[in-house]
Amino acid sequence: MEIKTGIITVSDRASQGVYEDLGGPALKELVASWGWETFAEEIVPDDLRQIQRAIQKQIQQGAQLVLTTGGTGIAPKDVTPEAIKELADKELPGFGEVMRMESMKITPNAILSRNLAAVVSNTLVIALPGKPQGAVDCLGFVKGAIPHLVKILQGVATSC
Numbered sequence: 001m002e003i004k005t006g007i008i009t010v011s012d013r014a015s016q017g018v019y020e021d022l023g024g025p026a027l028k029e030l031v032a033s034w035g036w037e038t039f040a041e042e043i044v045p046d047d048l049r050q051i052q053r054a055i056q057k058q059i060q061q062g063a064q065l066v067l068t069t070g071g072t073g074i075a076p077k078d079v080t081p082e083a084i085k086e087l088a089d090k091e092l093p094g095f096g097e098v099m100r101m102e103s104m105k106i107t108p109n110a111i112l113s114r115n116l117a118a119v120v121s122n123t124l125v126i127a128l129p130g131k132p133q134g135a136v137d138c139l140g141f142v143k144g145a146i147p148h149l150v151k152i153l154q155g156v157a158t159s160c
Contacts, residue, residue, distance in 0.1 A: 003065050005031050006058030008051070010080050011130065015045040023069035025130035028049070030139060031067075046071050051083035052127045059123045064150045066123055066138065067123075070130030073116045081114045081129045087125070088118035095126060099138040107135065117142070120151045125134040125142035 002114045009015075009024040022044050028038045040058045051068070058066050071080030085091065095117030103110030115138055117126045124146065128135040 001035075001150070003036040003147065003150050004037050004063055005038050006061070006063040006066045007031075007038055007042075008054045008066065008068045009043045010043075010046055010051055010068055011043065012077065013041045014044045014070075016113070017069070022132045023128075023130055026136050027067050027069060027128070027139065030136050034143070038063070042086075046077040046079060048083045048086075051080055052087055055084070055087060055120060055125060059121050061124050063114050064154065065146065066120075066125045066129060068125070068133075069128045069135040072116075072127050072129055072142060074112050074114070078114070081116050084116065084118050084120070084125050084127055087120045089121065090119040092117040092119065092149075093140050094125075098141050099128075102141040103134065103138060119153060122155075124149055155158045 007024045008029050009142045013019050014021040017049055024041055044054050055066055068080050069080045071112045096115045099115040113129055115127055128138050137152050
């Protein structure tokens with residue numbers, strides 16, 4: 001199933017051009033390998049309202065899945081989960097639980113991550129770590145549930 005995907009990198013420094021965004025391109029390459037279309041990419045600073053505007057814009061453009069990378073840690077500037085939660089119609093706690101449990105097998109610091117997923121309108125939004133490998137790994141851990149969930153949100157399937 002092709003899934004229309006938007007990617008948002010959340011990073012003050014990448015949005016200012018201080019360093020190259022590696023997380024967004026890593027996710028784009030991964031979803032392309034699964035046959036999903038990345039139709040929108042954006043880099044925004046660690047700012048709650050700018051994150052929300054980027055998510056809402058991609059949803060208005062028809063995203064079925066929005067992936068954010070960055071801003072899921074515990075630093076004061078890490079506000080991606082809060083931005084998503086304010087927009088959420090429904091939170092999907094299983095996504096974050098699985099991402100943390102599987103990541104704990106790789107690094108003990110995974111327990112500090114605040115990865116999550118939520119339904120915003122008829123779109124699945126997933127907050128992934130900022131490190132490219134962490135973002136790719138975490139998306140891989142939950143990939144199996146995404147196509148069916150997107151079908152439900154699009155009205156193609158009716159139950160879990």
